[in-house]
Structure formats: C-alpha cells, structure tokens
Amino acid sequence: MEIDLETVKKAIAGDADAFTYLYSTMYKAMYSYAYFLLGRTADAEDAVADTVVDAWEGIGSLREPAAFRVWIYRILSAKCMRRRAYYANEPASLNERSGTDDRTDGSFADASGKVDEALKTRGIESPEEVLALLSGIDEQDRNIILLHVLGGFKTREIAAMLGLRAATVRSRESRAYAKLRRMIN
Amino acid sequence: MSDIEERLKKAAEQVEVPDMLDPDVMRLRLDARERRSEKEAGRIEDLVSEGGRTAKISGYDEADAAAAARELSDAADIEKARKKRRGRMLATAAAAVLLVGASSFLTYEHFEKQLEKAGTSLDEVSKETKTDAMPTVEETFERHNAGTMYTVAKTDSVYKSYVKTQLRDRTSLLDRMKSDTGVTEGATEDSAAQNSGEYSGPAKGGDYSETNTVVEGVDEADIVKTDGKYIYRLAGESVKVTKADGTTLSRCDDINVTSDTIAAVRNSDTVGNGSKEGTAGVTVPKEVADCIETCAVNVSEMFVQDGKLIVLGNLYKYGGGINSGATEDVVFQEGSYDSDTKLLGIFTYDIKDPENARLLSVNCIDGEYSSARITSDGLLVIFANNWIEEEDTAWPAVDGQKLSAEDIYLPRRGTGQTIIATYDIGVTGFSRIDCCMIVNNYCTQYVTDNAIYLYGGDYTSGVDATNVARFTLTDGKVDAAGAATVSGSVMDDFALRTVDDNLFILTTTYGSSGDTSNGLYVYDADMKRRGALTGLAPGEQIYSARYIGNISYFVTYRQIDPLFAVDISDPDKPKLLGYLKITGFSDYLHPWGAGRLVGIGYETDPETGRQKGVKLTMFDISNPANPAEVGSTVIPLVYSDLYTYDYRSVLASADKNLIGFGYSGTEKEDSEWSDWKYRYAFYSWNEAAKAFDVKYQVEESSEGIVYQDARGLYICDTLYVAAPSCVYVQGGEKLSY
Numbered sequence: 001m002e003i004d005l006e007t008v009k010k011a012i013a014g015d016a017d018a019f020t021y022l023y024s025t026m027y028k029a030m031y032s033y034a035y036f037l038l039g040r041t042a043d044a045e046d047a048v049a050d051t052v053v054d055a056w057e058g059i060g061s062l063r064e065p066a067a068f069r070v071w072i073y074r075i076l077s078a079k080c081m082r083r084r085a086y087y088a089n090e091p092a093s094l095n096e097r098s099g100t101d102d103r104t105d106g107s108f109a110d111a112s113g114k115v116d117e118a119l120k121t122r123g124i125e126s127p128e129e130v131l132a133l134l135s136g137i138d139e140q141d142r143n144i145i146l147l148h149v150l151g152g153f154k155t156r157e158i159a160a161m162l163g164l165r166a167a168t169v170r171s172r173e174s175r176a177y178a179k180l181r182r183m184i185n
Numbered sequence: 186m187s188d189i190e191e192r193l194k195k196a197a198e199q200v201e202v203p204d205m206l207d208p209d210v211m212r213l214r215l216d217a218r219e220r221r222s223e224k225e226a227g228r229i230e231d232l233v234s235e236g237g238r239t240a241k242i243s244g245y246d247e248a249d250a251a252a253a254a255r256e257l258s259d260a261a262d263i264e265k266a267r268k269k270r271r272g273r274m275l276a277t278a279a280a281a282v283l284l285v286g287a288s289s290f291l292t293y294e295h296f297e298k299q300l301e302k303a304g305t306s307l308d309e310v311s312k313e314t315k316t317d318a319m320p321t322v323e324e325t326f327e328r329h330n331a332g333t334m335y336t337v338a339k340t341d342s343v344y345k346s347y348v349k350t351q352l353r354d355r356t357s358l359l360d361r362m363k364s365d366t367g368v369t370e371g372a373t374e375d376s377a378a379q380n381s382g383e384y385s386g387p388a389k390g391g392d393y394s395e396t397n398t399v400v401e402g403v404d405e406a407d408i409v410k411t412d413g414k415y416i417y418r419l420a421g422e423s424v425k426v427t428k429a430d431g432t433t434l435s436r437c438d439d440i441n442v443t444s445d446t447i448a449a450v451r452n453s454d455t456v457g458n459g460s461k462e463g464t465a466g467v468t469v470p471k472e473v474a475d476c477i478e479t480c481a482v483n484v485s486e487m488f489v490q491d492g493k494l495i496v497l498g499n500l501y502k503y504g505g506g507i508n509s510g511a512t513e514d515v516v517f518q519e520g521s522y523d524s525d526t527k528l529l530g531i532f533t534y535d536i537k538d539p540e541n542a543r544l545l546s547v548n549c550i551d552g553e554y555s556s557a558r559i560t561s562d563g564l565l566v567i568f569a570n571n572w573i574e575e576e577d578t579a580w581p582a583v584d585g586q587k588l589s590a591e592d593i594y595l596p597r598r599g600t601g602q603t604i605i606a607t608y609d610i611g612v613t614g615f616s617r618i619d620c621c622m623i624v625n626n627y628c629t630q631y632v633t634d635n636a637i638y639l640y641g642g643d644y645t646s647g648v649d650a651t652n653v654a655r656f657t658l659t660d661g662k663v664d665a666a667g668a669a670t671v672s673g674s675v676m677d678d679f680a681l682r683t684v685d686d687n688l689f690i691l692t693t694t695y696g697s698s699g700d701t702s703n704g705l706y707v708y709d710a711d712m713k714r715r716g717a718l719t720g721l722a723p724g725e726q727i728y729s730a731r732y733i734g735n736i737s738y739f740v741t742y743r744q745i746d747p748l749f750a751v752d753i754s755d756p757d758k759p760k761l762l763g764y765l766k767i768t769g770f771s772d773y774l775h776p777w778g779a780g781r782l783v784g785i786g787y788e789t790d791p792e793t794g795r796q797k798g799v800k801l802t803m804f805d806i807s808n809p810a811n812p813a814e815v816g817s818t819v820i821p822l823v824y825s826d827l828y829t830y831d832y833r834s835v836l837a838s839a840d841k842n843l844i845g846f847g848y849s850g851t852e853k854e855d856s857e858w859s860d861w862k863y864r865y866a867f868y869s870w871n872e873a874a875k876a877f878d879v880k881y882q883v884e885e886s887s888e889g890i891v892y893q894d895a896r897g898l899y900i901c902d903t904l905y906v907a908a909p910s911c912v913y914v915q916g917g918e919k920l921s922y
Contacts, residue, residue, distance in 0.1 A: 020208050062858060074861070
C-alpha cells in the first residue's frame with residue numbers, strides 16, 4: 001500500500017486538502033479495521049474520527065513522511081485497544097489467559113433483525129460472520145491479524161506498533177490462524 | 186491462512202462505512218472543530234450545577250445539532266446522517282441521574298467490625314469450610330442443573346445425541362440460544378467464606394509482591410512470579426529462574442519443562458494402567474508420555490507457592506523433530522500448528538531449591554489452557570477450553586479419564602466446552618478432586634473462594650445481554666447453583682463482586698441505535714435477582730470499577746469521567762451515593778488504604794476530549810457520598826497506551842506506597858515527535874505535594890521492554906521490572922536473557 005510521499009509532506013506542512021486526500025485513500029480500510037477489532041459500529045466510527053482529528057493536530061511534527069501510515073494506524077490501534085471491552089466472548093487464546101474481559105458483540109445489538117437477513121442472503125464472508133469468527137480469538141491476536149490483512153503492515157511494523165518482538169507477532173499470528181481454521185471446519 | 190485472509194478481505198469490502206467518516210464530512214469537521222468545542226464546554230458546566238434533587242439531564246440538544254448542521258453544510262444527506270447519529274459528534278456531554286438518599290453506608294473498617302461482632306474473624310470463617318478428609322476421585326455426587334441454562338447430561342446417549350445435533354445443525358457460527366432468566370433449581374450450599382473488603386497489597390508471609398489479582402486471597406496464574414528470592418519468568422518452553430539478591434541479579438539454569446518430561450518418561454517403567462511411573466516417582470499420564478517426544482510444551486502461565494512451582498502449558502507437535510534447547514523463535518514457526526495436540530499439561534515441580542528444581546508430577550486435560558486459580562484454601566482450579574468438532578473427539582478426558590455424562594452440563598445450543606478440574610496441592614501429593622464440563626458459547630470465569638461464575642455474551646435475542654451461571658465450589662467439588670441472563674455487557678472481572686454469596690454485577694447496555702445505559706444488578710446464591718440500580722449515566726460506558734467494602738466505585742467514559750459511588754450494603758436496594766466529575770478518565774482503580782482510591786488513566790482536554798497524557802489520580806473516598814480528588818499527576822506522553830487492561834501487570838501497594846504500571850506513547854522533543862517510548866514506571870504518593878513522584882522507571886524504544894508482558898515487583902525495598910527478555914533492578918545492572 002503505497003502512499004504518495006509528496007502528499008504527505010504537504011500535509012505535514014499544513015495543507016488540509018492534502019491531508020484530506022490521504023485520509024480518503026485510507027479511511028475505508030481504517031474503518032473496517034476498527035470495526036472488526038471492536039465489533040461495534042459506533043465505537044469503530046468514534047475511534048477513526050478521533051484518530052483523524054488527533055493525527056491532523058499532530059502531523060506537523062511527523063518526522064518521517066514514509067512513516068505516515070504506521071503512525072496513523074498506531075494511533076488508531078491504541079485508541080481501539082484502549083476501549084478493550086464489548087467484544088464477543090472468546091475462548092482463551094493459546095497463550096494468554098482470558099479472565100480479564102467479557103464482551104458482547106454490539107453489532108448484533110446494532111444489527112438486530114438485520115443479522116437474520118444477512119445470514120440468509122450472504123455466506124460465510126459477510127461482515128457479521130467474520131466478526132463472529134474473529135470473536136473467537138484474543139483481542140491482541142485479532143489486532144495483529146487485522147493490521148496484517150487489512151492494514152497491510154509487515155510483521156516488523158506490527159511489532160514496532162504494538163511493542164512486541166517480531167517473533168512474538170509471528171507466533172501469535174500463526175496460532176491465531178490455526179485456531180480460526182479449526183473454528184471454520 | 187490465505188483462505189482466511191480472503192474471507193477477511195471480502196468481508197471488509199462489504200463493510201458499510203458510516204457517512205460521518207466520509208472525507209468531505211471529515212474535512213468540514215476538522216475545520217469546524219473549534220466552534221463545536223466551545224459549545225461543549227458550556228454544556229458540561231450545566232450538568233454539574235444541579236445537585237440535591239433528582240435530575241435527569243439529556244446530553245442531546247436538538248436545537249444545537251440543527252444549528253451546527255446548518256453552519257457546516259446544507260447538503261441534505263449530511264444533515265440526515267447527523268440527526269441519525271443523535272448528535273454524537275457534537276453534543277456529547279454526559280448525562281447523570283443523581284439520587285441523593287440518606288442511607289447508612291459501610292466502610293471497610295465498619296464491615297470488619299460487623300464481622301467481628303458476628304463472632305468470626307475472616308480467617309476463622311475460611312477455615313470452617315475446609316475439611317480434613319479430601320474426597321477421593323471416585324466418589325460421585327449428584328450434580329444439579331443451573332436453572333434452565335445448563336442441564337446435566339446424565340446419560341451417554343443424551344450427550345451423544347446432543348453432539349450429533351450440534352454438528353448437524355451447525356450452519357453458522359452465530360449459535361442462537363434461547364435462554365430463560367431467573368428460574369433456578371438446586372440447593373445452595375451452606376454458608377461459605379465471607380469475602381473481605383479491598384485487596385490492599387502486600388504478600389502474606391514474605392516481604393515481596395504477589396500477583397495483582399481480582400479477588401483477594403484467590404491467586405491467579407501468571408507469566409511472572411517471585412518467592413522473594415528468585416524471579417521466575419516464562420519463555421517458550423522454559424521457566425527462567427533468576428536469583429534476585431538485592432540489586433544483584435544472576436542467571437540460574439532454566440527449567441525446561443519439555444526436556445524434564447521427556448527425561449521422566451525415558452527413565453521409567455510402564456505401569457499397568459498405561460501411565461509411566463518414573464524411577465524418581467514422577468507419574469506421567471499416558472496421553473502425555475505418548476506424544477512428548479515429538480512435542481514441545483508451550484508454557485502459558487504458572488504458580489509459585491509454598492516451595493512448589495506449577496506450570497501450565499499446552500503441548501504442540503511441530504515438524505522439526507525433537508526439541509533440544511530450541512529457542513522460542515525456532516520452535517513456534519508458522520505452519521507448525523496443523524497438528525496441535527490440544528493437550529494441556531500441568532507440571533508440578535519442587536522448588537525448595539529453585540536452582541535444582543525437581544519435577545514431581547504431570548497431569549493433563551484434553552483442551553487448551555484458559556486460566557487457573559489457587560484459592561485461599563490451597564485448592565487448584567484449572568479451566569481448559571475445547572470444542573465439539575467431531576463425534577469421536579467430543580469426549581475430553583482429564584488425566585486420561587474421559588468425562589462421564591454425569592459430569593457434563595449442556596445448554597440448548599453451543600459447541601464450546603469449558604472443562605473445570607480441581608486439584609488438591611497438599612503436602613502429601615497432588616490429587617484431583619473433581620472435574621466437569623460445561624458446554625457453552627464461550628465464557629469467562631470469575632472465581633472466589635467458594636464459587637465459580639461463568640459469564641458470556643448472549644446472542645439469542647438481538648439485545649445486548651450476558652448469561653451468568655453460578656457454580657459452588659465446596660471442598661473442591663463443583664456444582665451448579667443457578668443461572669440468569671443480565672442486561673448489558675460486562676467490562677471485566679472487576680465489574681463483579683460477591684458479598685455473602687450475593688453477586689453484584691455492573692454492566693453497560695448497548696441499545697440498537699448505539700445509545701448506552703449502565704446498571705448494577707444484584708443476584709442471590711441461586712442467581713435470583715434481588716435488586717438493581719439502572720439508568721446510570723446514559724450515553725456513557727463503564728470503563729473501570731472497584732468494589733471496596735460495601736461501596737461499588739466505577740468510572741464511566743465518553744467525554745467527562747464521573748467517578749460514581751454506589752452503596753451496596755442492602756443487596757435489595759443498591760443506592761447511588763454520589764459522583765465526582767473530573768477531567769480525564771480512569772482505566773484502572775485500586776484501593777489505597779482507608780478512605781483512599783488510586784486511579785490510573787488518561788488526562789483529556791475537557792473541551793475537545795483529546796488525550797493529553799497518562800494520569801494518576803488520588804481520590805478521597807472517606808465519604809463515599811462525596812468522593813473528592815486529593816491530587817493528580819499527568820505524564821505528558823501523548824497517543825499513549827496504558828497497559829492496565831491486563832491488571833496483573835499493575836503493582837499496587839498502599840503499604841509500600843508504590844504504584845507500578847506500563848505504558849507507551851510519544852512526546853514532543855524540540856517540536857518533533859519522539860520515537861515511540863515504552864515504559865514501566867513506579868510512582869509513590871507524596872501527601873505534602875498532593876502529587877505522585879516517580880520512584881523508578883525503565884524505558885526502551887521500539888522492541889525493547891515489551892511492556893505488555895512486563896511485571897513490576899518488589900522484594901523488600903528493591904524494585905524490579907521483569908520483562909520477557911530481561912530483568913531490570915533499581916540501583917543495579919539489568920540482566921538480559
């Protein structure tokens with residue numbers, strides 16, 4: 001996922017149009033990332049909106065234009081993880097305990113009658129289905145997978161964003177995928 | 186892996202992005218931000234000038250929203266979208282329902298005095314429930330149903346047909362269960378240990394810190410432990426043992442659980458029942474013995490108690506062949522989990538001499554490690570998860586013995602399995618007392634000295650709700666007492682509390698249009714509803730909670746952060762006593778001696794709601810009806826991320842005047858943003874200055890400290906930070922390994 005460095009530099013210099021343009025190339029991915037991480041449309045919307053506002057305020061001091069995507073997702077990830085509650089319940093992840101959080105997926109509450117419809121017309125690839133699938137894994141692992149698949153970040157970048165070692169990111173991701181595969185089959 | 190990636194990408198394409206996030210709207214929002222924030226400031230002030238009478242204040246003002254919409258744009262669809270979002274973006278002042286009741290309340294001291302009057306101290310009460318004769322494994326007792334939520338299977342054919350039905354009907358992952366509320370059966374157990382008030386910190390028996398747990402007296406397994414002389418850390422397949430002698434750290438031999446188990450199996454003779462008994466007396470169950478040569482144990486968590494080390498970890502087959510001192514990186518490679526054994530191993534070591542640890546016994550459960558506890562009676566409770574995938578594998582075994590239908594609880598529908606096994610870690614040996622399995626739809630466990638609560642999301646009705654089932658824990662035996670479905674979602678274990686077998690539970694309910702409301706619900710030992718306080722802080726979410734004595738404190742969040750105090754001394758009538766409004770919000774609350782409470786959280790700008798940094802707050806709660814802020818300290822590290830949501834990483838001790846936690850973020854250095862910083866810091870409260878001072882702090886950038894897995898410890902007067910790759914010591918040299 002390439003970002004035009006020149007546009008970033010303009011945004012850093014205070015060009016609101018440039019910043020908005022950058023946002024327009026990223027916002028769908030950012031929202032779907034937040035949505036699958038949090039499981040609630042309202043929270044995901046808030047997280048993205050807050051992130052964009054904070055990013056606009058702070059971009060003037062961004063040193064490395066090439067780090068723009070990592071930087072903005074780092075903010076978004078921190079905001080999402082901070083909300084930490086209200087996800088679907090999970091069986092314990094392979095490594096971590098699960099005693100900390102109990103969550104319910106608010107998108108079910110949001111969607112309510114819509115879910116039934118979704119099930120009838122869509123397959124296992126509907127957002128609701130994928131959300132249910134993802135709810136079966138630990139939020140940290142979910143974050144890693146989403147940053148990888150939807151954010152397009154490399155293991156090293158994810159490791160830097162989350163303060164983990166690259167090996168840890170790899171092993172957690174691997175274990176999480178194994179779990180997801182079992183759940184599907 | 187690519188199949189899942191494809192699904193995820195396809196699903197992501199179908200996600201509908203809200204109109205509010207449209208770039209054109211966002212641009213306008215960035216431009217208009219200033220005007221909106223002025224309005225908000227006014228609204229917040231209005232809120233708190235009301236007092237002394239019942240007042241319900243709405244956070245949404247139609248006129249405001251309409252005016253703002255006109256100012257920004259006259260595009261018809263944008264305006265529609267705004268109204269639909271109920272002014273979320275604009276007027277988001279919190280609403281509060283304030284009731285002032287003249288009620289008596291109990292502080293922790295008062296509660297203790299009452300207990301004393303009743304003739305028993307807390308210690309005596311807990312001894313009462315402990316019997317001398319531990320029941321043997323073969324003894325059976327009749328299990329009761331948990332209302333209509335979980336029913337004992339009783340016969341093999343009932344369970345078999347349930348499994349068949351589940352596998353046949355499983356067309357989607359959205360299991361729809363219909364569950365009733367409140368109907369309960371079954372006897373409650375006799376009076377059990379009273380739960381005491383707040384957990385105030387220091388270790389019993391030694392001057393060293395223990396794992397920060399939710400329920401006082403109930404130890405939780407963790408990745409770092411200390412016994413006051415050594416620091417134990419988990420990594421890959423091993424337990425790292427580090428000698429901590431004041432400020433001197435020295436490396437001792439790792440305890441490699443896989444190698445030790447293999448050695449025990451090899452140096453052994455096969456015994457009649459199939460388990461290998463080692464010459465050194467180590468019994469290894471057949472299931473483990475059969476696969477350990479081609480597996481690696483991934484150590485998850487451990488306990489260190491009374492000279493024993495108990496390690497819990499799942500066995501994984503991996504393609505590489507025999508493990509021999511392989512590092513974490515080599516062992517757990519991608520693609521190596523296709524043949525995971527789903528076998529949880531429980532490895533008990535004698536560590537009276539930690540530098541020469543000795544494997545004592547190995548137990549196993551068919552499942553993946555979930556969590557574990559040791560109650561104050563020394564009862565080990567282990568939770569493992571499994572799934573119904575095929576008929577053949579739907580009968581998990583504990584220590585090689587398949588669960589019987591009498592030990593299995595069934596819901597209406599569900600394929601998740603929670604296996605509970607209880608063990609006595611007595612002086613004479615390690616023996617299993619009981620085991621059972623609850624089939625469900627994924628639960629979290631809350632454990633006290635005499636009860637286990639399983640709670641999880643309810644997906645049946647389309648409204649936000651949580652199923653809660655209560656199981657008694659008596660002399661290690663597990664039996665259902667009742668179940669109920671409560672409105673809303675539970676934030677974490679701190680939202681629960683038991684007092685005299687009554688359950689107090691705080692939830693946030695999400696309505697279908699994104700509105701929220703909070704409530705405190707009370708259930709008795711049979712899970713029948715006793716009392717409730719609802720409609721609290723509409724529009725906000727509960728963010729952190731702590732019960733101290735007979736007061737429930739909790740913090741809600743959206744823009745302002747009231748700290749609420751609810752009197753729970755009358756289980757039938759919880760009463761809102763008061764609240765305190767401050768800027769920022771607390772992510773984590775910890776009692777601090779008599780009449781005080783510490784909050785770790787974030788400071789936010791009251792006008793914009795934007796985060797300014799990490800904030801520590803000292804609250805005065807000597808008068809719960811009027812909580813007050815004594816002082817606070819802000820660490821100006823922005824975009825910060827507190828790692829207090831794993832509460833075990835927090836070290837809090839009022840006695841030692843220490844509060845330690847991890848966080849990360851960035852700050853301005855000469856008008857540029859610094860590298861991301863990862864810190865673990867210890868603070869102390871300075872009464873004279875009404876602020877917190879840093880006592881000791883470690884910091885790394887990028888891949889250094891791994892602050893999520895770091896633990897703050899103290900041994901006597903020395904502070905340590907134990908991270909997966911190193912141990913820091915205040916006043917001494919860091920030891921990296």
